Amino acid sequence: MSEFLQHLVNMLVLGGTYALLGIGLTLIFGIMNVVNFTHGVLYTFGAYIMFIVVHQLGLNFFLALPVAVLAGWLLGAAIELTLLRPLRGSDIDTTMLVMIGAWIAMQSGALWIWGGVAKSVATPFPEAPLVLGPVSVSWLRLFVLAAAAFLILVTYLLINRTRLGRAMRATFQDHDTASLMGVNVDLIYTSTFAIGSSLAAAAGALLGPVYVIFPQMGDLAAVKAFAIVILGGLGNITGAVIGGFILALAEELGAGYVSSGYRDAMGFVIIIAVLIFKPTGLFARSERVG
Amino acid sequence: MRAALTILAVAALASVPLWLRDPYLLNALITTGIFVIGAMSLNLLLGFTGQLSLGHIAFFGIGAYVSALTSLGFDIGLPGGFRLVHEPWPPILGFVLAILFAGTCGYFVGLLSFRVRGAYFVIVTISFAEVVRLVALNWVELTQGPLALTNVPSIALPLAGVGELTLRTKLQNYYLVLAVGLIAYLLIARLVHSHFGRAMRGLMENETLAVSVGIDVTRTLTLAAVISAAIAGAAGSLYAHYIRIIDPEVFAFINTVTMVIMVISGGKGSLAGPVVGGLIFGLLPVALRPIMAPEGQWIAYGGVLIAILFVLPRGIVPSLAQRFAARRSGKTPLAPVALAETGVKERV
């Protein structure tokens, strides 16, 4: 029982960051109809920004997180402006392949710049974990959970309480109508991609110090993001949050009770199972047929 | 005209070992040829049915492992305390089994994944390949996991009355790959110009209309998936017996991307496209090697993929065909690919 409680706690900590990853990806798909293969690279990028700010610039750990978010925002906006805007109106296969090209180039770029050796980030938190009865959790992971929850809340408010958010939702419903109603769709697309990218970078900045940082770390993160988004239904933000926690639970239980070698296979298994049995995702909005 | 061009191209390829003595370049040509076969099989799905399968390397890798294990033998435990022991068989049987096994996998994967389209289809195919990779990595008893299957024997051709001819040299393997590639090319050409190919094209262009004239979506797409997977399996088998070592890295996503680049750059939906694109991108690393670090090569790869999609979205072969046709007729035809590929000429 105590083992199970520990798994639940781990799930909560992991699930928050997964939700961040998933929201970023699902926003971009829902609004822009782009399958963003650079999502994982932005996750890696966020982690390296964390490393650079803390170790190369020698600045405060807590300052590094907003810097990573901002850097992710800028890089995302740059990708959208240079690669996606010129392809507006192309079919989804073309944008997917362009994003794959960008992913390969950027990941190899990271390898070139930072080398293949894994790096770790020193944190200001105490080594000893917080022990509560049968479960223990490190202070760093608690901070990660709190920060992820905060960022999810900010995203939620941004989408539901601001003018930009309203325009994003209108574009999500029907971008032709939105543009007729005076929404600057180009601006919305760039903002969406930048926001989604900054969330991926934030997830990387948060999980980077928990694990280690290396150029290919984003690949698995990307797969997980895809699994989360498929679980929640492409374009569904609440679904992405729930999907993030479900994936975290599946991984914890898979690693704890099946075999740790297959921990990272859980994401793929979920993707295949969902697509075979319920292709619209678990939380898809009902669509009118015909 | 087209036939003449094809014969000329085959003759040119067949003559290469006569004047190219550099073993390093010959080796690059052989591995490129194997990947070209993989790219041709991918083109059947990507170019002729419009399904962007990004898990294609799975069938290549499955073919490689099936062929290697058939010729090496294995001894594994099964649930319930049973053991499955397989004594080594001749590699040529491995080649046949690789085709059959990969084709069967293609059937089941097709049956399941064609239930979804677009982004979903892409993601489910990627996931399939990754799951296969993780199995190859973790089922150590069968696959040796990351330690790789080593000493895979070379393919031996049974010759009536003479015995066997083991294909050890690069020269022999070059002609083997060329022969298999030629057969695959002809098979795909016949298929896409047949009644089945028309059904595939119909589905790609207008699925609703296609089913309304009686085309069975599942049957048509699954057929394409089986043939495509079987050819990829054949390529994988050639790879295993030529390289003679096979590890789970064969399933790496970057290998699928390589094939996709070959198809897209050469021209999807054009028979010669993957061959042209494949030769360019298979040999590009050879050209880049002296001047670039491996990371640089990959950056170039990604950059070139993007550049092709921006500059030549239809690919090299269709663009050239269009220019050629325009020069001959003096006007720009609307659908040169369709015209060139459908065999209308028989009537003209």
Added chain:
Amino acid sequence: MTVAMTIEQVAVRFGGLVAISDMSFTVGEGEILSLIGPNGAGKTTAFNVMTGFLEPSAGRVTYQGTALNGLKPHQIADLGLIRTFQRTSVFPNDTVYDNLLIGLHRQGRVGLVDAILGLPRARASERKLRQRASELMEWVGLERRAHDAAGSLSYGEQRLVGVALALAAEPSMLLLDEPVSGMNASETHRFVELIRGIRGRGITILLVEHDMPMVMTVSDRIVVLNYGRIIAEGTPEVIRNDPAVIEAYLGHGAARA
């Protein structure tokens, strides 16, 4: 008159929205029957149900004794029930000629091995298909455009390709969804002749159309739908004078009849 198709108490609901509430009628063998009604009356929905693109919420459709419920569109096409679509429906990147070859799918089934090895059986079948495609092209008057991409044709010509495609599938009953919308008067006139010619070959025709003069000229019988219900049924004469029909159309301000 033998009955070709029976529609019994068919209802279609999308969530809370009722597209068809309760529809029953029959189509006779060799008949030209028109289904008319104001926009949103449920005509295209009815077509989708009859051709397997939509499963009805209740009721059943029977064609020549076979219940269609649960059959996929391609299986229904195999029964000889072929439709055209409201919007342009061609294979745009293929030539007109190749469009027809694709449409001849049902006639060209040969074994995979025959096809790949190019065995005599496959060759003979191909020859027959090519012959048939040329005939069809001539019949709808598109032989000049044979080698043009279908997507490059005019709107009216694309409609003709659509019909030729449907005919290529050898229908015993043809369902035409607003075939003359967007055609000019002379094109429409030619199309009416074409429809008569198709019926002359013994093919039953079910027509959905807004062009009332055309419907009145060509139909043997008319079924009028409004708000998902049948409000009238009969010969053009009867329909022309039916108060409920006049009301339905005038009430919608679309009294083209």
